[in-house]
Amino acid sequence: MIVWLMVILSGLLIITLTQFKNRWWRWTSSVIMVIALLASAAMIVANTTYHWGLTxxxxxxxxxxxxxxxxxxxxxxxxxxxxxxxxxxxxxxxxxxxxxxxxxxxxxxxxxxxxxxxxxxxxxxxxxxxxxxxxxxxxxxxxxxxxxxxxxxxxxxxxxxxxxxxxxxxxxxxxxVVTATQAQQLAKLQKSMTATQQAAQATTLKVALKARLGHYIQIHPQATKAQQQAYLQQQTAILTVQQLQKQLN
Structure with a gap:
Protein backbone atom coordinates (compact mmCIF):
# COMPACT_ATOMS: atom_id res chain seq x y z
CA MET A 1 0.00 0.00 0.00
CA ILE A 2 2.81 2.39 0.82
CA VAL A 3 4.07 2.29 -2.78
CA TRP A 4 0.64 3.30 -4.07
CA LEU A 5 0.54 6.01 -1.41
CA MET A 6 3.84 7.39 -2.72
CA VAL A 7 2.45 7.36 -6.27
CA ILE A 8 -0.63 9.28 -5.10
CA LEU A 9 1.49 11.76 -3.15
CA SER A 10 3.74 12.31 -6.18
CA GLY A 11 0.68 13.02 -8.30
CA LEU A 12 -0.68 15.44 -5.72
CA LEU A 13 2.70 17.18 -5.54
CA ILE A 14 2.65 17.74 -9.28
CA ILE A 15 -0.90 19.07 -9.06
CA THR A 16 -0.06 21.48 -6.25
CA LEU A 17 2.99 22.80 -8.13
CA THR A 18 1.17 23.30 -11.42
CA GLN A 19 -2.46 24.04 -10.54
CA PHE A 20 -2.43 26.11 -7.35
CA LYS A 21 -2.18 29.80 -8.32
CA ASN A 22 -2.02 31.09 -4.78
CA ARG A 23 1.67 31.09 -3.90
CA TRP A 24 1.13 30.47 -0.18
CA TRP A 25 -1.17 27.46 -0.78
CA ARG A 26 1.11 26.14 -3.50
CA TRP A 27 4.24 26.09 -1.36
CA THR A 28 2.49 24.96 1.82
CA SER A 29 0.82 22.03 0.05
CA SER A 30 4.06 21.14 -1.74
CA VAL A 31 6.03 21.07 1.51
CA ILE A 32 3.39 18.82 3.09
CA MET A 33 3.54 16.43 0.11
CA VAL A 34 7.34 16.35 0.13
CA ILE A 35 7.40 15.62 3.88
CA ALA A 36 4.83 12.84 3.39
CA LEU A 37 6.90 11.38 0.54
CA LEU A 38 10.08 11.48 2.60
CA ALA A 39 8.28 9.86 5.54
CA SER A 40 6.98 7.09 3.26
CA ALA A 41 10.45 6.50 1.84
CA ALA A 42 11.90 6.43 5.37
CA MET A 43 9.34 3.78 6.38
CA ILE A 44 10.32 1.62 3.41
CA VAL A 45 14.02 1.96 4.30
CA ALA A 46 13.29 1.18 7.95
CA ASN A 47 11.33 -1.91 6.91
CA THR A 48 13.85 -3.29 4.41
CA THR A 49 16.99 -2.38 6.38
CA TYR A 50 16.00 -2.51 10.04
CA HIS A 51 12.92 -4.80 9.80
CA TRP A 52 10.57 -2.14 11.14
CA GLY A 53 7.04 -3.53 11.24
CA LEU A 54 8.35 -7.09 11.50
CA THR A 55 8.92 -9.40 14.44
CA VAL A 177 30.03 -41.14 15.67
CA VAL A 178 32.46 -41.48 12.78
CA THR A 179 33.67 -39.61 9.75
CA ALA A 180 32.99 -40.94 6.26
CA THR A 181 36.60 -42.17 6.09
CA GLN A 182 36.25 -44.04 9.38
CA ALA A 183 32.97 -45.59 8.23
CA GLN A 184 34.71 -46.93 5.12
CA GLN A 185 37.59 -48.18 7.28
CA LEU A 186 35.19 -50.10 9.51
CA ALA A 187 33.41 -51.60 6.52
CA LYS A 188 36.74 -52.86 5.12
CA LEU A 189 37.80 -54.28 8.49
CA GLN A 190 34.52 -56.12 8.93
CA LYS A 191 34.71 -57.49 5.42
CA SER A 192 38.31 -58.67 5.83
CA MET A 193 37.64 -60.58 9.07
CA THR A 194 37.91 -64.35 8.76
CA ALA A 195 35.23 -66.73 10.04
CA THR A 196 37.49 -67.61 12.97
CA GLN A 197 37.92 -63.95 13.92
CA GLN A 198 34.19 -63.33 13.66
CA ALA A 199 33.46 -66.36 15.85
CA ALA A 200 36.01 -65.21 18.44
CA GLN A 201 34.49 -61.74 18.48
CA ALA A 202 31.00 -63.20 18.92
CA THR A 203 32.20 -65.44 21.75
CA THR A 204 33.86 -62.54 23.56
CA LEU A 205 30.65 -60.55 23.27
CA LYS A 206 28.53 -63.46 24.51
CA VAL A 207 30.75 -64.04 27.56
CA ALA A 208 30.71 -60.33 28.47
CA LEU A 209 26.93 -60.16 28.11
CA LYS A 210 26.44 -63.24 30.28
CA ALA A 211 28.56 -61.72 33.03
CA ARG A 212 26.73 -58.39 32.88
CA LEU A 213 23.31 -60.05 32.88
CA GLY A 214 24.28 -62.12 35.93
CA HIS A 215 25.37 -58.98 37.75
CA TYR A 216 22.15 -57.20 36.72
CA ILE A 217 19.97 -60.06 38.06
CA GLN A 218 21.87 -60.00 41.37
CA ILE A 219 21.09 -56.31 41.77
CA HIS A 220 17.56 -56.59 40.36
CA PRO A 221 16.27 -60.06 41.38
CA GLN A 222 12.67 -59.02 40.62
CA ALA A 223 13.42 -58.02 37.02
CA THR A 224 11.03 -59.53 34.49
CA LYS A 225 12.12 -61.33 31.34
CA ALA A 226 11.20 -58.25 29.32
CA GLN A 227 13.37 -56.04 31.53
CA GLN A 228 16.26 -58.49 31.26
CA GLN A 229 15.89 -58.55 27.48
CA ALA A 230 15.86 -54.74 27.31
CA TYR A 231 19.00 -54.64 29.47
CA LEU A 232 20.71 -57.18 27.19
CA GLN A 233 19.87 -55.14 24.09
CA GLN A 234 21.31 -52.01 25.65
CA GLN A 235 24.48 -53.77 26.79
CA THR A 236 24.91 -55.42 23.40
CA ALA A 237 24.84 -52.00 21.77
CA ILE A 238 27.29 -50.59 24.33
CA LEU A 239 29.77 -53.46 23.90
CA THR A 240 29.46 -53.31 20.11
CA VAL A 241 30.31 -49.60 20.14
CA GLN A 242 33.35 -50.35 22.30
CA GLN A 243 34.49 -53.08 19.92
CA LEU A 244 34.15 -50.78 16.91
CA GLN A 245 36.05 -48.01 18.69
CA LYS A 246 38.91 -50.43 19.39
CA GLN A 247 39.00 -51.40 15.73
CA LEU A 248 39.30 -47.76 14.73
CA ASN A 249 42.11 -47.19 17.19
Missing part, protein backbone atom coordinates in the same frame (compact mmCIF):
# COMPACT_ATOMS: atom_id res chain seq x y z
CA UNK A 56 10.85 -12.62 14.96
CA UNK A 57 8.92 -15.88 14.87
CA UNK A 58 10.67 -18.96 16.26
CA UNK A 59 9.55 -22.51 15.51
CA UNK A 60 11.11 -25.70 16.83
CA UNK A 61 10.60 -29.20 15.46
CA UNK A 62 12.04 -32.50 16.63
CA UNK A 63 11.83 -36.09 15.43
CA UNK A 64 13.58 -39.38 15.90
CA UNK A 65 16.35 -40.51 13.53
CA UNK A 66 17.90 -43.90 12.84
CA UNK A 67 21.36 -45.36 12.36
CA UNK A 68 23.30 -44.79 9.16
CA UNK A 69 24.73 -48.29 9.56
CA UNK A 70 23.22 -51.69 9.02
CA UNK A 71 19.83 -52.32 10.62
CA UNK A 72 21.26 -55.65 11.81
CA UNK A 73 23.85 -53.93 13.99
CA UNK A 74 22.84 -53.38 17.62
CA UNK A 75 24.87 -50.16 17.67
CA UNK A 76 23.75 -46.95 16.03
CA UNK A 77 26.00 -44.96 13.72
CA UNK A 78 26.15 -41.28 12.77
CA UNK A 79 28.44 -40.29 9.90
CA UNK A 80 29.76 -36.73 9.99
CA UNK A 81 31.59 -34.39 7.64
CA UNK A 82 32.70 -31.02 8.96
CA UNK A 83 32.48 -28.10 6.55
CA UNK A 84 35.79 -26.29 6.74
CA UNK A 85 38.15 -26.39 9.71
CA UNK A 86 36.76 -25.95 13.23
CA UNK A 87 33.64 -24.39 11.72
CA UNK A 88 31.15 -26.29 13.87
CA UNK A 89 29.06 -26.87 10.73
CA UNK A 90 28.41 -30.43 9.63
CA UNK A 91 26.83 -32.54 6.95
CA UNK A 92 25.34 -35.51 8.82
CA UNK A 93 24.30 -38.90 7.48
CA UNK A 94 21.51 -40.94 9.06
CA UNK A 95 18.19 -42.57 8.19
CA UNK A 96 14.94 -40.71 8.64
CA UNK A 97 12.85 -43.84 9.16
CA UNK A 98 13.42 -47.29 10.60
CA UNK A 99 12.52 -48.88 7.24
CA UNK A 100 14.83 -46.74 5.08
CA UNK A 101 17.32 -48.84 3.13
CA UNK A 102 20.05 -46.22 2.82
CA UNK A 103 21.26 -43.32 4.91
CA UNK A 104 20.87 -39.84 3.47
CA UNK A 105 23.13 -36.81 3.74
CA UNK A 106 21.40 -33.99 5.61
CA UNK A 107 22.18 -30.27 5.88
CA UNK A 108 24.17 -30.12 2.65
CA UNK A 109 24.67 -26.37 1.96
CA UNK A 110 23.11 -24.93 -1.17
CA UNK A 111 26.11 -23.52 -3.01
CA UNK A 112 23.81 -21.79 -5.48
CA UNK A 113 22.41 -19.61 -2.67
CA UNK A 114 25.28 -18.70 -0.36
CA UNK A 115 23.27 -16.02 1.49
CA UNK A 116 20.74 -18.62 2.61
CA UNK A 117 23.43 -21.26 3.18
CA UNK A 118 25.33 -19.18 5.76
CA UNK A 119 22.13 -18.77 7.77
CA UNK A 120 21.85 -22.52 8.27
CA UNK A 121 23.98 -24.58 10.61
CA UNK A 122 23.92 -28.20 11.77
CA UNK A 123 25.94 -29.91 14.47
CA UNK A 124 25.69 -32.93 16.75
CA UNK A 125 25.91 -33.82 20.43
CA UNK A 126 26.50 -37.06 22.30
CA UNK A 127 24.39 -37.32 25.43
CA UNK A 128 22.94 -39.84 27.83
CA UNK A 129 19.77 -41.29 26.39
CA UNK A 130 18.20 -44.12 24.47
CA UNK A 131 17.02 -42.51 21.21
CA UNK A 132 18.66 -40.35 18.58
CA UNK A 133 16.80 -37.21 17.55
CA UNK A 134 17.23 -34.11 15.41
CA UNK A 135 15.90 -30.78 16.67
CA UNK A 136 15.64 -27.82 14.31
CA UNK A 137 15.03 -24.25 15.47
CA UNK A 138 14.03 -21.81 12.74
CA UNK A 139 13.76 -18.04 13.09
CA UNK A 140 11.96 -15.89 10.51
CA UNK A 141 10.83 -12.30 10.09
CA UNK A 142 7.02 -12.07 10.06
CA UNK A 143 4.60 -9.13 10.11
CA UNK A 144 4.14 -7.55 13.52
CA UNK A 145 0.50 -6.77 12.84
CA UNK A 146 -2.09 -6.73 10.05
CA UNK A 147 -1.73 -2.94 9.92
CA UNK A 148 2.01 -3.18 9.28
CA UNK A 149 1.37 -5.79 6.60
CA UNK A 150 -1.27 -3.60 4.93
CA UNK A 151 0.95 -0.54 4.71
CA UNK A 152 4.43 -2.00 4.25
CA UNK A 153 4.00 -5.20 2.23
CA UNK A 154 6.00 -5.06 -0.99
CA UNK A 155 6.07 -8.30 -2.99
CA UNK A 156 7.16 -11.25 -0.80
CA UNK A 157 9.43 -9.33 1.59
CA UNK A 158 8.19 -10.92 4.86
CA UNK A 159 8.76 -14.48 6.10
CA UNK A 160 12.48 -14.08 5.47
CA UNK A 161 14.78 -16.65 7.01
CA UNK A 162 16.94 -15.30 9.84
CA UNK A 163 18.58 -18.55 10.92
CA UNK A 164 18.04 -22.29 11.03
CA UNK A 165 19.92 -24.34 13.62
CA UNK A 166 19.76 -28.12 13.68
CA UNK A 167 21.21 -30.31 16.43
CA UNK A 168 21.43 -34.08 16.06
CA UNK A 169 21.53 -35.73 19.48
CA UNK A 170 22.73 -39.33 19.76
CA UNK A 171 23.12 -41.63 22.80
CA UNK A 172 26.78 -41.55 23.79
CA UNK A 173 27.03 -45.20 24.84
CA UNK A 174 25.04 -46.92 22.11
CA UNK A 175 25.83 -44.82 19.03
CA UNK A 176 29.16 -44.48 17.26
Missing amino acids: TKTTTTSHRIYSAGSSQSPAGMLITKELGTDSGRYVLMYKDTATAKKAQAHFVPNTANTVKAVKQRATYRQVAGKQATVTTTTKRWVWQSSTAKFWLKIGTTPNLLISRRSVVTVPKQTWL
